[in-house]
Amino acid sequence: MKEGSSLKICDHQPLNLYGNYLVSAQKFPYTLILFDEVLRAFPELETATTYMESLAIIQKRAYQLAQLGIGRGDKVLLYKSPKFDTYLLAVAVSYLGAVPAMISYHLPAETIEVFIDRLEQPFLIYDEVTEGRVKAVRRDTTNLALSVEIILETEAPEVPQAELALDEISYMTHTSGTTGIPKLICHSANSMGWRTAWQKSVIHEMGEPGLVAFHISPVHSRFNIGVSSLMALGFPMMPLANPQFESVSKMLTAHPPLALETHPNHFVQWTQLAKKQPELFAQTKYYHSTFDAINNGTMRAFLTASQATDPLFLQVYGQSECGPMIIKAHTLASLEHSNARDMGVGLADLTKARICDEEGQVLPPNTDGNIHFLSKGRALTYYKEDARFQKTVFGKWWDSGDYGSMDEQGHLYLKDRQLIQ
Numbered sequence: 493m494k495e496g497s498s499l500k501i502c503d504h505q506p507l508n509l510y511g512n513y514l515v516s517a518q519k520f521p522y523t524l525i526l527f528d529e530v531l532r533a534f535p536e537l538e539t540a541t542t543y544m545e546s547l548a549i550i551q552k553r554a555y556q557l558a559q560l561g562i563g564r565g566d567k568v569l570l571y572k573s574p575k576f577d578t579y580l581l582a583v584a585v586s587y588l589g590a591v592p593a594m595i596s597y598h599l600p601a602e603t604i605e606v607f608i609d610r611l612e613q614p615f616l617i618y619d620e621v622t623e624g625r626v627k628a629v630r631r632d633t634t635n636l637a638l639s640v641e642i643i644l645e646t647e648a649p650e651v652p653q654a655e656l657a658l659d660e661i662s663y664m665t666h667t668s669g670t671t672g673i674p675k676l677i678c679h680s681a682n683s684m685g686w687r688t689a690w691q692k693s694v695i696h697e698m699g700e701p702g703l704v705a706f707h708i709s710p711v712h713s714r715f716n717i718g719v720s721s722l723m724a725l726g727f728p729m730m731p732l733a734n735p736q737f738e739s740v741s742k743m744l745t746a747h748p749p750l751a752l753e754t755h756p757n758h759f760v761q762w763t764q765l766a767k768k769q770p771e772l773f774a775q776t777k778y779y780h781s782t783f784d785a786i787n788n789g790t791m792r793a794f795l796t797a798s799q800a801t802d803p804l805f806l807q808v809y810g811q812s813e814c815g816p817m818i819i820k821a822h823t824l825a826s827l828e829h830s831n832a833r834d835m836g837v838g839l840a841d842l843t844k845a846r847i848c849d850e851e852g853q854v855l856p857p858n859t860d861g862n863i864h865f866l867s868k869g870r871a872l873t874y875y876k877e878d879a880r881f882q883k884t885v886f887g888k889w890w891d892s893g894d895y896g897s898m899d900e901q902g903h904l905y906l907k908d909r910q911l912i913q
Contacts, residue, residue, distance in 0.1 A: 501840045502692040504868075506658045506681035507720055509586035512688075513550065516723035517543040523701075523723075526730040528743050531577035532619055533640045543723065550580055554587035555648035560615075560638055564589030564654040567614035567664075569607060570711070571595040572640065573621040576731040578710035579719060581617060586662065589654030590615075593664035593676065594711035597621055601628040606673050610876045617643070658682045661872060665713045665812055676875035677713065677812050684717065686869035687815040690842050691721035694806070694819065698778060701725060702750030705743070707732040707758055713812035718753070737765055744772040751778035752794075756786035763793045770797035779805040783835060783906070788827045795824045809835040809906065810843075811892050813881075814867035817843045818904050833896075835904040843867050845904045847897055852886040857900045860907060864889040 516523075521544035530538055536549050562568060568585045570578050570592055582592035593614065595607065604625065608614060618626045619640045626637055656662045658681045666674035691714075704727050708715050722729055730747055732740065735758050752773070754762070759781055766773055777800035779791070791805040802823065810817035820836025838844040844866040847855045855861045866889050874881040884891040895908040 499693050499697060499839060501842065502689045502696060504682075504685050504689045507684035507688050507717075508655060508681050509583045509592075509663070509716060509720065510550070510554075510653065511655075512720045512724060513543075513547060513583050516726070517547040520723075520726040523726055524703075524728040525576075526703075526728070526743075526747055527576065528730075528732050528734050528739055529575075531575055531580070532573070533577035533643070534580055535644075546580065550584050551587065552648045553581065553584040553643065555650055556643050556646040557584055557590075557638075558588055558651040559646050559649065560643065561636075562588055562590050562615055564656070566590040567593055567611040569593045569595050569604070569611070569614050569616040571597065571599075571604065571616055571622050571626070572619040573597055574709050574711070575733045576710060579716060582663075582716065587653050588651070589656050591656075591662055591664060593666075594715075595666065596709070596711050599625075599669070599674070601625045601630075603669070603673055604629050607676065610676060656681070659872075661875070663716065664875065665711060667812060675877055675880065678872040678875050680872055683869050683872060684720075686842065686867070687714075687717045688721045688724065690816055690839055690869065691717050692724060693839065693842075695721055695725055695727070698751065701727040703728045703730055703747060704751045704753070705730040705732060705747070705749035706753040707735050707740075708753060708755065714810075714816060717815065735761070737762075741765060741769060741772060748772075748775040750776065751780065752776050753780040756781050756784045759786055759794070760790050763790050766793040766797045773797035774799040776800065777803050779803070781805075781807060783807050783809050787832065788822075788830055791822055792824065792827055795822070795827070807836070809904070811865065811890075811894075813871045814843070814865045814890055814892070815869040817865050817867060818845060831905070833905045833907065835896075835906050837902050837904070838866075842869075845898065846889065848886070848889075848891075852889070852891075858897055860895065860897045863892045863894040863896050863904065863906070865892050866890075 523543045525541050527539045534549055537546055568590050570581055572578055574597055585592040616637045661678045662681050663679040665677045704722055776798050779794050795803050795805055805822040807820045808816045818835045846864045847861040848864050849861055870890055896906045898904050
């Protein structure tokens with residue numbers, strides 16, 4: 493894979509979740525999606541489906557949600573177990589012109605109460621994993637809280653698709669809330685479209701579509717961007733819900749992936765598999781993760797297990813507000829002299845970084861300071877907290893809160909990260 497600045501850049505296209513799914517299904521109707529377990533909210537799909545087959549069930553869910561009262565402009569908290577059906581429900585919500593808000597299943601009832609207040613009585617979809625916390629929410633949301641069971645039992649008379657304006661809020665994620673209540677990050681079709689342009693440019697370098705396996709939280713800010721981009725290019729997918737060794741081993745044996753992505757902590761855990769069962773990764777040419785909590789030894793284990801020609805371990809540094817930003821590709825050879833603080837480079841004109849002082853003045857190369865991002869896919873705002881959002885805006889640039897330096901070649905070096913609120 494080329495340096496980030498020399499990749500062929502894909503054109504920007506606004507991202508409507510349902511629209512992207514529809515076009516992908518029409519273009520690649522028989523492309524497979526494989527699961528390691530039956531999805532509670534989409535049991536009809538069993539453990540294998542296709543783009544087109546799953547599209548029909550997404551439409552049915554949309555009709556059922558409409559029957560339950562969800563319509564254009566409504567906010568819908570998706571607060572359930574972390575599986576691929578969370579994303580499929582978000583696609584169904586987008587069909588109706590409603591706004592899916594992707595909420596981590598482990599957040600407590602007190603945080604959900606704050607979100608409900610901010611979003612002014614949104615709908616809330618939950619399952620058995622989050623049911624107890626939903627019942628503990630001290631708000632009168634009885635008519636707006638919908639269990640997966642209720643949705644599945646609802647009639648599904650057809651309703652037409654509704655769309656939002658391209659710059660209107662159409663999708664929400666949230667910050668981790670490490671030190672407080674998470675902020676609700678707002679995205680539009682246009683802002684997400686720039687992120688998929690970034691993602692598709694990277695995926696395009698993989699060549700002919702092959703199976704992509706991933707174990708990623710469906711509420712993570714990059715999840716819908718990754719899935720939408722893979723589908724737009726016709727890649728078969730294998731979202732893994734269960735990260736346990738036995739399940740991962742079973743799935744990778746039955747369906748060897750061309751590419752594999754997971755969070756850094758799972759790569760660290762799966763290192764045992766790479767060393768004890770290297771055959772599981774023999775056909776995997778591409779690995780992908782972020783920089784947190786992963787070291788050269790972990791990456792080396794997976795690259796060594798691969799029997800593919802010139803395997804790569806791709807790391808991406810970014811932030812929820814800006815999307816994927818800085819990219820670095822590792823090989824077995826490059827790991828021998830890799831600097832762990834070197835995040836890599838931006839992607840052409842889509843994403844760039846600079847180092848500034850507290851007033852936003854650009855600092856010379858190799859000088860430590862605040863890391864600013866320039867991203868065409870920057871979020872619109874924090875919902876109901878725009879003043880907080882604007883505090884870190886410097887014109888077209890965004891102060892990431894992280895600290896580092898940049899050398900004369902444009903490589904970004906990370907020295908310290910902020911605590912996310």
